[in-house]
Amino acid sequence: MIRLVSLLSLCFVLASSVLAFDTEVPFDDPVLEGRYRSLIREIRCPLCLNESIAESHAPVAADLRREVRRLIGEGTSDEEIKTFLASRYGESILYRPRLSPATWALWGGPFVFLGVGGIVFWRILKTRSAQPLDEDLPA
Amino acid sequence: MLRYVVPFAIFAVIGLFLWRGLKLDPTVPSPLVGKPAPTFSLPDVEDPAATVSSTDLAGRVALVNVWGTWCVECRHEHAFLVELARAGVPIFGLNVRDDRVAASKWLAQLGDPYVSSGFDPEGRAAIAWGATAAPETFLVGSDGTILHRHISPLTALVWQRDFVPLLREHCGPSDCPFLAAVGGR
Numbered sequence: 001m002i003r004l005v006s007l008l009s010l011c012f013v014l015a016s017s018v019l020a021f022d023t024e025v026p027f028d029d030p031v032l033e034g035r036y037r038s039l040i041r042e043i044r045c046p047l048c049l050n051e052s053i054a055e056s057h058a059p060v061a062a063d064l065r066r067e068v069r070r071l072i073g074e075g076t077s078d079e080e081i082k083t084f085l086a087s088r089y090g091e092s093i094l095y096r097p098r099l100s101p102a103t104w105a106l107w108g109g110p111f112v113f114l115g116v117g118g119i120v121f122w123r124i125l126k127t128r129s130a131q132p133l134d135e136d137l138p139a
Numbered sequence: 140m141l142r143y144v145v146p147f148a149i150f151a152v153i154g155l156f157l158w159r160g161l162k163l164d165p166t167v168p169s170p171l172v173g174k175p176a177p178t179f180s181l182p183d184v185e186d187p188a189a190t191v192s193s194t195d196l197a198g199r200v201a202l203v204n205v206w207g208t209w210c211v212e213c214r215h216e217h218a219f220l221v222e223l224a225r226a227g228v229p230i231f232g233l234n235v236r237d238d239r240v241a242a243s244k245w246l247a248q249l250g251d252p253y254v255s256s257g258f259d260p261e262g263r264a265a266i267a268w269g270a271t272a273a274p275e276t277f278l279v280g281s282d283g284t285i286l287h288r289h290i291s292p293l294t295a296l297v298w299q300r301d302f303v304p305l306l307r308e309h310c311g312p313s314d315c316p317f318l319a320a321v322g323g324r
Binding site for chain 1: 169171262265268270271
């Protein structure tokens, strides 16, 4: 019983740290509120770099949430909001930085590594298949 | 032989990158350096009727300092800001997420190094400047271009190392009458 209670309370502790307390009045329009909810998960807190502004308790994250909400309310598009924030805090404020000469290595890197790995894998297969099968080994 | 050399070479390369990474500065450089300073218009922190705006900066080399009474490190740098102001450096303040009464008391007690300070309780101007916390100090050229951003307290050491060389480079003949007084000869 005690174990169950402590487990449940642990769940509450972990759950409460997922989202920062949002004091702003939500939009009446669920579409706008949905856009707000997804956009704040795409924006990195510039102070605590491993959290989105949806998760962060830093004062600057609260300010950024308020600003995003205000911009959405004014009819600014998601792309315009991202461009604005990237122009002030750098492209790294976006969890998914846009493709540009500075981010080519970031986006292309995994494919390069996949290619290199593929070539190594193919060469190993080729050398192995050239070897005779171990048919003589006792079963 | 190769089966020992290849893993070791991979290990060495990864190790080299990680070792380099230890010494890199994780601070993201401000994309605003080299760009025109963002515009803002805020009520004065001490006088709600007066306005502090980016036009006040026009045509002069100035510092823009982000501060708040909640910011402990701002207290550490304050004496040096007062010293710079005495030497004639124009400093404009962005008072972020603060309380007017507390801010006025702070300026009365510790001295007021600012030409004027804008009151920015929601941090909107701070976001426009790409500020993350306080203290942050921007150096703005007489043409309105941001020349440098410094995060963390401004000390005499940082001033001599980062700001003075930029002043020497960017000050026109009559832009920086304070230059001799602040170590720039």
